[in-house]
Amino acid sequence: MKDIREDIAWAKINNDVLKSLESPRKLFWVIIICALGVFGIGVGCEVYQYSTGLGVANMDNPHVWGLYIASFIFWIGMSHSGTLLSAILHLMHADWRKPIYRFAEAMTTFSLMTAGLFVAVHLGRLWQLYYALPYPNERGIWPNFQSPLLWDAMAIFTYLSSSILFLYVGMIPDLAICRDNIHTGWRKKLYTLLSLGWEGTDRLWRNFRVTYLTIACFLIPLAVSVHSIVASDFAMSQQPGWHITSFPPYFVAGALYSGCAAIITLFIILRYVFKFEEYMTLSILKKTVRLTFAISMVWTYLNLIEYATVWYSHDEVAKAVLLQKATGPYAPFWWMMNFLGSIVPLVLAFKRFQTHIPVLLTVSLLLNVGMWLERWMIVAPTFSHGYYPWTWDHDQWPSLVQWGIVFGSFGWFTLLFMVFCKVFPSVSMYEVKEMVYHRSQATKKLEATGKMATAGKGAH
Amino acid sequence: MSVTNLLENWSDFRHKHPVEDVPHDPYKWAMSIDMDACTGCNACSVACYAENNLPVVGKEKYAHGQAMHWIRIERYWPEDDREFPDQGAQFLPMMCQQCEAAPCETVCPVGATNHTADGLNSQIYNRCIGSRYCSANCPFKVRYFNWYDYPTTENVWPAEMVQQLNPDITLRSKGVMEKCTFCIQRIRAGERSVKNEGRILRDGEVQTACQQVCPTNAITFGNLIDPDSKVHQKWKAQRVELDVDEQVKDKEEGGSELRGYRILEELRPYPSVMYMERVRESAI
Numbered sequence: 224m225k226d227i228r229e230d231i232a233w234a235k236i237n238n239d240v241l242k243s244l245e246s247p248r249k250l251f252w253v254i255i256i257c258a259l260g261v262f263g264i265g266v267g268c269e270v271y272q273y274s275t276g277l278g279v280a281n282m283d284n285p286h287v288w289g290l291y292i293a294s295f296i297f298w299i300g301m302s303h304s305g306t307l308l309s310a311i312l313h314l315m316h317a318d319w320r321k322p323i324y325r326f327a328e329a330m331t332t333f334s335l336m337t338a339g340l341f342v343a344v345h346l347g348r349l350w351q352l353y354y355a356l357p358y359p360n361e362r363g364i365w366p367n368f369q370s371p372l373l374w375d376a377m378a379i380f381t382y383l384s385s386s387i388l389f390l391y392v393g394m395i396p397d398l399a400i401c402r403d404n405i406h407t408g409w410r411k412k413l414y415t416l417l418s419l420g421w422e423g424t425d426r427l428w429r430n431f432r433v434t435y436l437t438i439a440c441f442l443i444p445l446a447v448s449v450h451s452i453v454a455s456d457f458a459m460s461q462q463p464g465w466h467i468t469s470f471p472p473y474f475v476a477g478a479l480y481s482g483c484a485a486i487i488t489l490f491i492i493l494r495y496v497f498k499f500e501e502y503m504t505l506s507i508l509k510k511t512v513r514l515t516f517a518i519s520m521v522w523t524y525l526n527l528i529e530y531a532t533v534w535y536s537h538d539e540v541a542k543a544v545l546l547q548k549a550t551g552p553y554a555p556f557w558w559m560m561n562f563l564g565s566i567v568p569l570v571l572a573f574k575r576f577q578t579h580i581p582v583l584l585t586v587s588l589l590l591n592v593g594m595w596l597e598r599w600m601i602v603a604p605t606f607s608h609g610y611y612p613w614t615w616d617h618d619q620w621p622s623l624v625q626w627g628i629v630f631g632s633f634g635w636f637t638l639l640f641m642v643f644c645k646v647f648p649s650v651s652m653y654e655v656k657e658m659v660y661h662r663s664q665a666t667k668k669l670e671a672t673g674k675m676a677t678a679g680k681g682a683h
Numbered sequence: 684m685s686v687t688n689l690l691e692n693w694s695d696f697r698h699k700h701p702v703e704d705v706p707h708d709p710y711k712w713a714m715s716i717d718m719d720a721c722t723g724c725n726a727c728s729v730a731c732y733a734e735n736n737l738p739v740v741g742k743e744k745y746a747h748g749q750a751m752h753w754i755r756i757e758r759y760w761p762e763d764d765r766e767f768p769d770q771g772a773q774f775l776p777m778m779c780q781q782c783e784a785a786p787c788e789t790v791c792p793v794g795a796t797n798h799t800a801d802g803l804n805s806q807i808y809n810r811c812i813g814s815r816y817c818s819a820n821c822p823f824k825v826r827y828f829n830w831y832d833y834p835t836t837e838n839v840w841p842a843e844m845v846q847q848l849n850p851d852i853t854l855r856s857k858g859v860m861e862k863c864t865f866c867i868q869r870i871r872a873g874e875r876s877v878k879n880e881g882r883i884l885r886d887g888e889v890q891t892a893c894q895q896v897c898p899t900n901a902i903t904f905g906n907l908i909d910p911d912s913k914v915h916q917k918w919k920a921q922r923v924e925l926d927v928d929e930q931v932k933d934k935e936e937g938g939s940e941l942r943g944y945r946i947l948e949e950l951r952p953y954p955s956v957m958y959m960e961r962v963r964e965s966a967i
Contacts (some may be wrong), residue, residue, distance in 0.1 A: 265844035276857040277813070278830030283748030285824050287815040346859025347813015347828065354793040364810075376792065461786050461950055477711050512939055610822040610947055613757045613777065618750055624788045 226506045227322070229663040233656050238501075240397075240648045241404055243497035247645065251496045258637035265631010269344060277347055280564070281622035285614035286606040291345035293599040295623045297481065297655065298338035298636070299379065299453050300474070300594065301669050302386070304482025305331025306446040309389065310439040318661065319510050321654040322502040326493055327486050328390045332641040334485075335383045337632050344628055371456045382445050389438045395421050395431065395633045396653040410646075438675070450478045458600065464544035464605035469532060473525040480522045480564075481594035483515035487587035489640070491580055493649060502650050505578040512577045519568035526564065526597075540610055547602060548607040552618050557600050563593025637653040709883045710801035711955075712865050713907035713925070714891075715943075716776055720901035723756050723774035727893030727902065731778075734866060734892035736852045738833035739840065751827045753863040754778040754893050773961060776902070778893070779804060779825045779863035780946065780954035782952045783925060786827065787817035796859070802907075802955060803865055806952040813858040822947045825862055832857035852863040865904065866891040886912040907955075918943065 254415075272279050282289050309324040309331075343349050355366050355376050366373050399421035402414035421427060451471035458470040490511065494503040506526045533545045567589050576582045608615055645651070715954050731737060731754045738751050758772040782806045788804065789794050795810035796817055818826040833839045848854075851868040855861050866889075873889040894902040900952040905914035907925065918924070921943025922931040928951045932941040942960040945953075 276829070276831035278744070278749060280749075282830065283827075284750070284818070284827065285748065285819040345814070347815065347860075348811065348856075351812045354810065365794070367789075367791050367934060369789045370792040370794075370816065371790065372792035372814055457818075460790065460816075462819065536772075606819075609824070610950070611824050612759070613755075613775075615826050619748065672747060 226504050227502060227655070227659055227662075229666060231536055231659055233500075236652055236655055236659075237400055237404065239498075239501065240650050240652050241401065243499065243649065244401070244405075244410075244645060244647075247497050248495065251641065251645070254492075254496070254637060254641055258634045258641065261634025262638055263634070265628050265634060268627035268631060271630070272344075272624055273349065280621060280625040280628075281384050281619065282625075283617075283619055285609065285611075285617060286603065286619040288345075288602050288606070289619075290599065290625050290629050291341050293602045294632060295338050295341035295345065296453055296474070296598040296601070297452050297595045298334045298632070299340065299450060299596070300478030300481045301334040301485050301591075302331040302338070302382070302482065303446055303450060303478035304486050305329070305334075305386070305473070306442050307479055307482065308486065309393070310442045310446070313436075313439050314443075318658045319507050321658045322499075322504075323486070323490060323507060323511070324388075325394070325651045326489060326640075326649045328386065328393065329640060329643045329647075329649065330482075330489060332383070332386045332390055332486060333636055333643070335379065335386060336639065337636045339379060340378075340381065340632065340635070371452065371459045374452045375456055378445075378449040382442075385442050385445055386440065389435075389442055391417075392431075392434055392438060393651070394422065394647060395419060397648045397651060399423065400652055401648060407416065407554065408422065414445070414645075441562050449473055450474045460561040461607055462605045463538065463541040464533075464548075465601070466541070467529060467532065469525065469529055472528055473522075476518065476522040476525050477594060477597060480515070480518045482589050483518055484587040484590035484594070487515060487583055488591070491584050493644060497644060499650055502655060508583070509577045512571050512583065515587075515590075516568055516571040519564070519571070523565040523568075526561075544608050545603055548604045551604070551608065553600060553604045553607075553680075556596050557604075560593050560596035560600050563589050564597060592595075696741070698913045702842045705800075707800070707802050707908055709906075709908065710870075711907040711925070712781065712802055712867070712870065713905070713914050713918070713955040713957070714781075714894075715903040715914050715957045715959065716920075717875065717899075717901045717903075717959045718773070718775065719942075719959065719963055720899040721756075721774045721776060721961075722899055723758065724898060725756050726896045726898060727754050727776055728752050728756060729861070730892040730896040733847060734849055734852070735864070736827075736840075736848050736854055738836070739838075740831075740833070741838065744830075747915070749830050751829075751833075753825075753827065753861070775958070776893070777823060777825060778956070779865075780823055780952065780956045781863075781865060783953035783955065784951060786820045786822065786950070786952055790816040792816065801870075803867060803870075804862075805909065806860060806862055808853065808855050808859045811859040813860065815860065822950050822952065826860050827862060828860050829855050831962055842864065884913075885909075886956070915960075918957055921957065925953060925955070928953070 280289065280291075304326040305324075308320045308327040312320040312324070331482035343352060343660070346352060354374060357366055395418055398414050402411065402418045402421075404413055405414065451474065454470040454474035457465035458467055460466060487508070490503055490508060494500060530545065533541045536542070567586060570576050570582065570586050575587075606614070607618060716763060731752070732739065735753060737753060740749055740751060744750065755777050757775040757777050759775065760772055761770065763770065781802065783802065785796070785798065785804045788798060792814055793810055793812055794862075795807045795812070797805050797807070799805050811852055813828070815828055818824065818828060834856065849868075851872070851960075869891065870889050873884050877884055877888070884906065886909060889904075891902070891904045894904045903914050903917055905912035907915050907918065908914055921941050923928065923943040923945065928948055930941075930948070932939065932944050942962065943957050944960065945957055948954070
């Protein structure tokens with residue numbers, strides 16, 4: 224399998240990546256237009272909901288939380304793999320992450336922004352959102368620090384700001400390359416401003432390394448905690464089906480899972496749209512796919528653990544909720560979620576599919592459908608079969624407005640992401656250079672000691 | 684707070700529910716509902732609509748589950764061989780249980796729902812941002828959300844009904860949560876009027892709207908601390924206590940002669956409403 228050529232010229236790397244900022248394939252514009260349309264639908268629905276009231280989303284008394292919260296968890300979850308690739312694998316010196324971590328980190332940032340929107344969309348009085356902030360005021364009123372929702376707001380805000388910082392700091396040397404190679408227009412001004420006068424001196428590089436490593440170390444516990452806190456929105460409540468101790472690790476595993484699947488999808492799309500075939504190689508894809516497969520099995524395990532703890536506990540109500548998920552009105556979605564989440568990833572175990580682009584595109588999309596369903600199956604069924612019998616047998620289906628906003632969020636995310644990739648280098652130039660340099664050094668060493676034949680290539 | 688007590692005295696900052704370190708004084712409002720007396724006539728619900736300016740949402744939204752009835756009559760059909768006219772429904776009037784350790788209070792991100800000193804679970808409409816976490820965490824599902832802006836919706840209060848709106852009660856805008864308050868406007872008005880006389884409210888001086896209209900006197904409301912109040916005597920007679928999570932009726936042998944219990948007590952919300960089991964077997 225072809226990997227990045229070790230003798231690739233550094234100038235060629237610069238040229239290829241810079242070209243992606245200028246001339247992507249036509250598909251790029253098709254995606255932008257579609258995303259705008261989809262986003263437009265979402266905006267229309269939200270304007271209608273904002274002016275009329277949340278009733279148009281078809282929520283009602285027991286079913287007070289719906290697709291908004293489910294999608295909120297979904298988007299938060301999606302953000303996790305960016306950190307996995309950029310920070311955790313950075314610490315582990317996995318060099319194959321280098322060409323793809325930039326877009327994964329951008330995915331983190333933008334999916335967090337999308338998740339933040341859902342908090343707002345979900346609120347009955349969006350215009351009073353600032354009440355949830357601990358801002359000083361003359362009445363001495365603070366938000367309620369006991370509430371998991373408040374922890375949530377804080378965790379997400381911290382994670383989002385650190386992610387933006389991490390994305391930005393990691394991009395500074397590349398922005399300087401852009402600044403030096405693009406000579407006209409607003410882009411020049413933008414890159415000049417953002418590259419902070421980067422000159423590439425030894426001192427700058429040393430400071431840069433330390434800063435980057437510090438933020439990476441800061442971000443990792445944050446990524447774990449943010450989804451654990453999202454999980455405690457549910458685990459801390461009293462609702463049957465929510466009140467489960469294993470939720471935090473389960474949520475984190477689910478988050479990494481859907482994030483990795485999304486990375487595969489975006490990998491394939493970016494690779495084609497921005498002509499990155501030479502950098503986003505199939506051998507990198509293969510590693511990502513294997514990682515996804517491993518995480519999917521972790522998720523499957525934790526999912527089964529969750530069922531087992533509910534099944535073997537003496538919590539009859541929680542058990543009833545589980546049974547109702549499997550047999551009640553949500554049954555088709557619940558079974559589909561289990562099928563897509565645990566059975567479909569088995570495809571990834573076959574070597575011949577690990578680099579098969581059409582199969583991977585389909586499977587990664589299916590996995591994310593499964594993970595979205597998982598979030599929905601966590602949020603919704605407890606309302607139709609909770610503690611109180613009066614609320615039973617009252618089914619509810621989200622309205623088109625609610626679906627429209629969820630649908631629109633995908634447009635919003637795609638739009639942000641695609642615009643980012645057009646404006647900023649989505650493959651890290653300096654790190655690809657590092658990677659090929661280190662690899663060629665390693666190869667030379669091997670050749671010198673004559674072990675080339677036995678050790679094989681790509682042992683990194 | 685110093686570093687020392689951060690390390691050592693965590694228990695000093697934690698209180699047991701219901702709060703024992705801040706005792707209710709001079710009031711603890713509570714209720715007792717006799718289900719043997721309840722005929723399911725819905726008068727309480729109607730009275731509540733009138734007293735608390737509840738929006739009448741109409742057939743469609745009602746069927747949809749968007750009704751705003753702070754007190755609702757639930758019907759349950761016993762599983763026996765009898766059929767309709769022989770077998771009657773069993774009725775359960777359900778309203779906010781004013782829990783002492785309310786699950787809704789801890790989860791509100793902005794602290795819009797709080798406990799008052801007289802043992803009520805209050806809701807501050809102006810503070811509510813509509814996250815609906817309180818409702819999600821309420822085991823009884825007695826919190827009602829303003830899905831629409833009802834004051835500006837047509838036919839919520841038909842023109843001829845506008846005159847009956849209660850001026851003591853604020854109208855709620857869209858996007859806020861609301862629920863039974865034990866007619867807090869009546870309690871506060873009563874407290875103010877007896878303040879001039881330098882005394883506290885006597886039993887029966889404040890009645891909730893649902894209690895007032897109940898034709899069979901199924902609902903008793905009053906001050907649980909006052910040993911002479913009817914509600915206190917009823918709770919005492921049924922040996923139901925506010926701060927335990929299992930009552931004598933369920934705990935002791937032979938306790939089944941007692942009728943008093945509280946709903947979903949095992950979740951330890953410590954509700955302020957005691958229900959008295961129905962004993963008659965006739966359909967009505």
